[in-house]
Amino acid sequence: MASTVRTTPLDEQLTALLAVEDLTGMNALLADAAPEELAPALERLTPKRRAVAFRLLPKDRALAVFEEFSPALEGDLVQSLRDSEVAALFAGLEPDDRVQLLDELPAALAPRLLRDLTPKERELTATVLGYPKGSIGRRMSPEYVSVRAEHTAREALERVRVRVDDAETVYTLPVLGAERHVEGVVSLRDLMRAAPGTPVAELMVEAVVAAAEEDDETAARRCAERGLLALPIVDSETRLVGILTIDDAVRVLQEEESEDVARQGGVEPLRRPYLSTPIREIVSSRIVWLLVLAIGATLTVQVLSVFEETLEQVTVLALFVPLLIGTGGNTGNQAATTVTRALAIDDVRPRDLCRVLSREFRSGLLLGALLGLLGFAIAALVFEPAIGLVIGLTLVAVCTMASTVGGVMPLVARAIRVDPAVFSNPFITTFVDAIGLVVYFLIARAVLGL
């Protein structure tokens, strides 16, 4: 066959590597290949192989090659990139490999790849796009109507009328410049308000955008809080790749909210309505956390057994254990809840650690002082002044410690990329319980001279 004669090593090497699913090897090979040989080599591969090879190209080259292809071939490529086998191949990659191997797709291609897919198909295809799980790139819609700054209001409105059926929204229109760069957005309302001849350039406003790899909650919150009907989603060079509409943004936020609320209560979020979730699933959404916490709580058993002797001497000390650790836990949770929420709505950022630390330390101290006084008074009356002193001092110490730990934990969680909601409340309680007990008995020994 003529083609076999002209065969260059490149496409054969690619075929060989693909046979053993060595994507890393292909990636390296493609990175070194001379641009001029890429297009012809890829054209010679079977559609699926071509798709895989193409996807492994660095962004700039991918664009160059894509533009080399004939329209027919472009169409094929889009089809094969959507192919479930191809998708599965990339889905199989470790997330971090994926980041290394998959450069962003050219903005010119991404929307075409996602268009006319069901959300489910889209989710699958998103893996091919290389947008990480939980990124807004997986939630965006490619169905938008864009206009150009040089259009007149009339022309823009005409575009809307033509595209009105297959667009997610026509109320907020991204204004695109050369190479799909987002230059601004214009609202349908302003287009209708304006004189037909007015250029879009005069009507558009600066665009609030989100990057496709950005965390979906952050992007959704931005959309919701600015009261925007739609948020253009862009690639690293602010080229338009999709759009997030307010209703999808709200959906994202509600999911996140359910998750946070659940985690804060130490439960895994349920996948379906409570009443239709089988008991088995409810139990499994709770058991893991309960075990973790129970195991954590064995710490308290060990602590207490260390002080067992002290307990035998002064059994009355045991009476206050639940009260003291309970108060500690509550103070910790209060601090954690406040800071976690502040983090979620961006009132606080990890770099505010020191400020949060000092605020929670002072709050805790103040709370401890108030409760301590009360505790001292009551315990001194009901039992004896010495006991009162122990209780009072412990309350001050425990509240200060709990509030500080509780306030800082969420920031630590965020810093080490754990959902603050998970990490904070349940952990704090367990942690605070153990430390609290140590403090309690040390103070007791000191005061009662044991």
Added chain:
Amino acid sequence: MASTVRTTPLDEQLTALLAVEDLTGMNALLADAAPEELAPALERLTPKRRAVAFRLLPKDRALAVFEEFSPALEGDLVQSLRDSEVAALFAGLEPDDRVQLLDELPAALAPRLLRDLTPKERELTATVLGYPKGSIGRRMSPEYVSVRAEHTAREALERVRVRVDDAETVYTLPVLGAERHVEGVVSLRDLMRAAPGTPVAELMVEAVVAAAEEDDETAARRCAERGLLALPIVDSETRLVGILTIDDAVRVLQEEESEDVARQGGVEPLRRPYLSTPIREIVSSRIVWLLVLAIGATLTVQVLSVFEETLEQVTVLALFVPLLIGTGGNTGNQAATTVTRALAIDDVRPRDLCRVLSREFRSGLLLGALLGLLGFAIAALVFEPAIGLVIGLTLVAVCTMASTVGGVMPLVARAIRVDPAVFSNPFITTFVDAIGLVVYFLIARAVLGL
């Protein structure tokens, strides 16, 4: 003066009652007055008195009288109804009096009353409208563009073009029939899509609406969950009184969310960003809860002192106290969190009490069995079988109890009109702690034969 000659007792009586701010009396008097004498009598009052008297009229009569008035007088009335003194007078009423005295305002009047007001002024005027605090009536906007079913798409679009400036949204248009009845909604998009001659009747869809006195969170959630850009707000006869746009709906939901999250952690929501809230305020947002819970926790001290003797005999029992009540608290919180959330998103309703009860009982039993087995094994190994048995049995009992109580509490809270978020988690912990200890020591006594 001529007018004095024609003075009928009615307006004099009204004046007299108003002098002593006896709104109840006025209300009764107006309810009995013959319709034909109402309009003339009101016309003779001073603007502010007229406003107050008018506001106290039953809805149907108010409408009749309003239509009697000359346009000029209508304008005056709207003005004086907005008057801060008048508003203050009604704001002074007890909420329940208000409900008794203030019938809804005629739908024809409500939007006029709210138009062109700042949110602050609107909030004040809302008291005159008689919409309860926390109702969507206080959040709605009167700036909407409405169309009629018999309009053609062209006519409707023309209306939009004219009103585009002073409308909150032009993307969702309520379709009004006789007497402002909401017959449906039509989207700007469908108007643009349709042939110019198409009647709105063919383009409109059934309207999802909210009643003005409906809870704002419920209404906002409906708007957000259906992905609607705007929700018409109607009176008890589905007459349009305002509109809720998605961005306002999102704002409402976010406020509610912050509140729930805070309450669940036993803190009062902060009024401003965390970092800019004075320590004093942070402390006061926490101290009340801490005190309540601490006082609740004294229960545990009492329980333990009852069993002090048992403790002295077997000090080892004290070692498990934090572990056991901790686990109980966690199980309770898990159940409470799940059910509270389910309530919030309407997955569960108060009448589902029995189903929730049985589900949480079974879940708790299962969780308890799992943890109990583990607890038994460990405690039996480390200490002795008898202790293991006590721990195991207690875990079963405590988990079952905690999960059931935790699941039911939020429903109880909702039933007695307390925010479930407040009532559940912190309370459960305290409650479960006390009961848990009793169970623990009873089991211990039985098993160890003390």
